Amino acid sequence: xxxxxxxxxxxxxxxxxxxxxxxxxxxxxxxxxxxxxxxxxxxxxxxxxxxxxxxxxxxxxxxxxxxxxxxxxxxxxxxxxxxxxxxxxxxxxxxxxxxxxxxxxxxxxxxxxxxxxxxxxxxxxxxxxxxxxxxxxxxxxxxxxxxxxxxxxxxxxxxxxxxxxxxxxxxxxxxxxxxxxxxx
Amino acid sequence: xxxxxxxxxxxxxxxxxxxxxxxxxxxxxxxxxxxxxxxxxxxxxxxxxxxxxxxxxxxxxxxxxxxxxxxxxxxxxxxxxxxxxxxxxxxxxxxxxxxxxxxxxxxxxxxxxxxxxxxxxxxxxxxxxxxxxxxxxxxx
Numbered sequence: 001x002x003x004x005x006x007x008x009x010x011x012x013x014x015x016x017x018x019x020x021x022x023x024x025x026x027x028x029x030x031x032x033x034x035x036x037x038x039x040x041x042x043x044x045x046x047x048x049x050x051x052x053x054x055x056x057x058x059x060x061x062x063x064x065x066x067x068x069x070x071x072x073x074x075x076x077x078x079x080x081x082x083x084x085x086x087x088x089x090x091x092x093x094x095x096x097x098x099x100x101x102x103x104x105x106x107x108x109x110x111x112x113x114x115x116x117x118x119x120x121x122x123x124x125x126x127x128x129x130x131x132x133x134x135x136x137x138x139x140x141x142x143x144x145x146x147x148x149x150x151x152x153x154x155x156x157x158x159x160x161x162x163x164x165x166x167x168x169x170x171x172x173x174x175x176x177x178x179x180x181x182x183x184x
Numbered sequence: 185x186x187x188x189x190x191x192x193x194x195x196x197x198x199x200x201x202x203x204x205x206x207x208x209x210x211x212x213x214x215x216x217x218x219x220x221x222x223x224x225x226x227x228x229x230x231x232x233x234x235x236x237x238x239x240x241x242x243x244x245x246x247x248x249x250x251x252x253x254x255x256x257x258x259x260x261x262x263x264x265x266x267x268x269x270x271x272x273x274x275x276x277x278x279x280x281x282x283x284x285x286x287x288x289x290x291x292x293x294x295x296x297x298x299x300x301x302x303x304x305x306x307x308x309x310x311x312x313x314x315x316x317x318x319x320x321x322x323x324x
Contacts, residue, residue: 026278027259027261027267029265044265046261046265046267047317049280049308049311060309062307062308064315065304066245066302066305066315066317067282067315067317069317072208073210073212074207074210087241087245087246090241090245090304091305095309
């Protein structure tokens with residue numbers, strides 16, 4: 001009986017130790033997509049940083065605005081100079097917490113759908129947001145996915161009259177990250 | 185007189201059209217075409233940002249810089265783009281190089297690498313990274 005208890009306790013401790021880990025990537029992919037009848041605009045960022053503390057569910061996603069790439073050089077210019085004013089506000093960050101992190105085991109294969117609640121800071125504006133997040137664990141690989149909509153008005157991103165119809169009111173943002181353990 | 189006016193208007197329209205066409209289709213900026221305004225190690229670059237991000241942005245943001253360091257990781261984003269991470273003195277901080285032009289010749293973890301790229305500033309608090317875009321390899 002003692003042996004069973006000991007084994008159980010040992011397993012429980014090692015399981016929680018496994019959970020008390022940080023995961024990260026410096027190559028998270030963020031894209032945003034604006035669809036209107038006139039034009040589709042898509043920007044891609046391949047160097048976003050994502051850090052997840054599995055011990056408490058704390059999550060941080062950060063990206064440089066000037067690292068978003070577009071099909072046309074002119075689109076990138078407008079995006080940076082007119083809409084995002086990236087010389088003044090060079091990055092966008094989300095800092096929040098994953099709901100129910102303790103019930104997610106990143107060492108076990110499976111798909112875990114949850115939410116992240118926190119603050120998105122972009123164009124100098126802080127906005128409290130909750131976004132859906134799915135962690136998928138398969139064959140030792142962990143990926144994090146999120147898809148949500150952003151309204152430029154919420155971040156005081158003003159789109160001038162003539163091109164207003166070219167930019168959608170709700171911009172679709174997709175985040176995809178392949179996570180690795182942070183080894184100390 | 186009227187003819188001259190019509191011709192002038194026509195020429196101006198053609199010029200305007202050509203200008204708009206050029207603007208719409210202008211080539212993307214790459215680090216390959218420009219001379220670096222500064223040359224420093226990955227550690228130095230992070231130090232500058234860590235000490236005073238505003239000052240570092242004035243010096244480097246949107247400019248082509250030449251950075252050397254030791255390769256910490258070579259990754260591929262979900263979009264298929266190669267990212268090379270250069271280590272800094274701070275184990276939590278790095279310089280991330282975007283090889284969106286796909287012209288990475290060779291990068292081996294633990295080996296030195298010299299990169300010319302456009303600085304996009306610093307991101308993140310928990311694990312800060314200075315970002316370089318449109319990177320090309322360059323021998324010192």
